[in-house]
Amino acid sequence: MFLGESLLKISSIASLTNFLSLVLQPRPVDPPGIFETPISNTYDYIVVGAGSAGSIVATRLSEDCANVLLLEAGGTDLDDERTQIPLMWFFLQGTAMDWGYWTVPQKFSHRAMKNERSYWARGKMIGGSSAMNAMGFVRGSRFDFEQWEREGATGWGYDKVLPYFKKLENAKLTDYGNCGNFILYLETRGKFGPIVVNQESATPLSFFHLKAAAEMNLPVIDCSDQNPRGICVTQSNIKNGTRCNSGNCYLRPALERQNLQILFRKNKAVGVEFVKDNKTIRVFAKKEVILSAGVIGSAQILLLSGIGPTEHLRQMNINVKSNLPVGKNMQDHLDFFLKYNINMSLNTNSENFATPRRILNFVFNKKGIFTGSGGDVNVFTHTCRKMNEGPNIQLTIIPTAYEKDAVEDLFLNLKNEVVKEHLKRVNSNSFQVILYILKPKSIRFTRRLEKTSAWKSINATYIRHDTPNHCSEIEYDSDDYWECMLRHFTRRGDHQMGTCRMGSVNDPSSVVDPRLRLVHYLEQIQE
Structure with a gap:
């Protein structure tokens, strides 16, 4: 197989598939036997999880x-070439490379979804979710980092983490507007890191969105400004037309494939227990x-x-080793x-x-188009x-048309009666706006764009929902x-975080301290 065969399967062009399979090199694969390296009894460090952070x-x-x-x-991740083709990211949901989680039924939201649930895609491969996400690259606001530090995450303020952001990235950005001080933003971006960040819109629709924003006095900015x-035109971690995730661009050597459980001695993690080739192995x-x-x-x-809320662990018949609020702070947009x-027809359909x-x-x-994430622009306000x-x-703002496949999407999980109604409203000439509710006070801002001359020109x-x-x-x-629409049609934003909250050791909501050590381990040292 060669890189791009999955695209040909979508288009069902048999003759073109046969021709390209003869003239092109096979797609990249990991060297034979690289996952069969003998495992030692001890290592200096054991890292559990080869995802976005673990690989780094x-x-x-x-x-x-x-x-x-x-x-x-x-x-x-090389087992499925769609991980390498940026625009194919959505087709990885529900595959063997996805953990395939669902939320529990919700009491106050998801009322238009089957069983009131959301689908949570999580990467199960080298690179983790960075090998299957939409590759949108946004650092976050200075105010959030400063708030974390005020709440006890010492050393995690914006100025402290900025050097590591710059070390991470190789930003290749272009001025898409009349922002005269754009070069100042570039000074805060890394130029020599392994993660290549490009800035490019998917379709000509971005022109109209930029003009509409200008009418609303929204300047062209760098998505990762403080x-x-x-x-801002969409920024994505893409290198030479292919996905640049933490697996590809940090760690390409082989990584073990196992399930695992941490072992503890005297409330200190000393090793892991995992299953490989149907054998249970302990490594320290x-x-x-x-x-x-x-x-x-x-x-x-x-x-x-055995580390978590005592009451919950006892309900699950798990021996309690430390009472910490694991999972209590789970958040998502x-x-x-x-x-x-x-x-x-300026969109993608x-x-x-x-x-x-x-x-x-x-x-x-x-x-x-296949070398991008599929987005046009982002607006922050x-x-x-x-x-x-x-x-x-x-x-x-994405140029993807609201068509039959989008309505019937298994992972959108709309109820049958909702799907039936929405199929009457689809149009191949359309685009979509994803509103992420970060710290909400109002959602009416989005509809102000409809009043701009730029949007009116197209x-x-x-489309009522x-x-x-x-x-x-x-x-x-x-x-x-x-309010009703939000309770019925909002869903997970795939920005999940916070299950192992970092904070002061004196904060009862903390799971780890600012050095990312379990709080109970520090208590043991102090004793």
């Missing part, structure tokens, strides 16, 4: 000549066990190892999709997505005009209407 941690530790074992429950307020660390299994995996491993019809021309442009030149806080909403018309028994009975555009 293991790589950096090994640079210092430390003996490092990196454990990963999934396999190599206090982003304005509009001379220095540290570093748990980096993701927002769900890290919490799960701690809980299974809700997102809300708004759809707009337009009067011209089922007819123009996988054309032979676009496929060949990617296969031979590593250029074109504060609806209450507060300058002493970070933005409270984020808009990600006749951008809002309400259906019978799902908000259509409430007065349209009233506050009650939008």
Whole structure:
């Protein structure tokens, strides 16, 4: 197989597939036997999880000549070439490379979804979720880092973490607007790191969005400015037309494929127990066990190892080793999709997505739509005009049409009666706005874009989302209407975090201290 065969399967072009399979080199694979390296009894460091952070941690530790074992429950991301083609990220959901989590039924939201649940995609492979996400690259606001430090995360203020952001990235940005001081933003961006960050819109629709933002006095900004307020062309971690995740760009050598559980002696992690080839293996660390299994995996491993809320562990018949609030601080941004019809074909739809021309442009030149994440622009703003806080909403505007496949998407999980109604409203000439509710006070800001002359020039018309028994009975555009819409149609934003909260050792909500050590371990030292 060669890189791009999955694109040809979508387009069903048999003759083109046969031709390219003969003239192109096979896609990259890991060297034979690289996952069968004998396992030692002890290592200096054991890193659990080869995801977004774990791959980086293991790589950096090994640079210092430390003996490092990196454990990963999934396999190599190269088993599925869609991990390498940026625009194919969505098709990885529900595959063997996805843990495939669902939330529990919600009491106050998700009312238009089957069983009131959201699907949580989490990467199960080298690179973790960084090997299957949409690659949107945004650092976050200075105000959030400063707040964390004030709450006890000493050393995690913005100025302290900025050098590491710069060390991480190789930013290749372009001025897309009339922002005269754009070069000042570049000074805060890294130029020599392993993660390549590019800035590029997917379609010409971005022109109209930039013009609409200018009418609303929103400047063109760098998405990763310390206090982003304005509009920015989508930035993505993509290198030479392929995904640049922590597995590809930090750590390409082989990593073990195992399930695991932490072992403890006297309330200190000394090693791990995992299953490989149907055999249970124990490995010990001379220095540290570093748990980096993701927002769900890290919490799960701690809980299974007896670290977590006492009452919950006892309900699960797990021996309690330390009473810590693991999982209590889990957070995510809700997102809300708004759809707009337009009067011209400037978007991405089922007819123009996988054309032979676009496929060949990617296969031979590593250029074109498949080398991007599929987004056009992002907008960050504060609806209450507060300058002493970070933005409270984020808009990600994507040129993807609202069509049949989008409505019937298994992972969107809409109820059958909602799907039936929405299929009457689809249009191949349309685009979508994803509203991420960061620190919400209002959602009406998004609809102000409809009043701009730029959006009016393409006749951008809002597609109503309400259906019978799902908000259509409430007065349209009233506050009650939008509250109802949020309770029925918002879902997970795939920005999950916080299950192992970092903070002061004196804060009862902390799981780890600012040096990322379990709080109970510090108590043992102090005793």
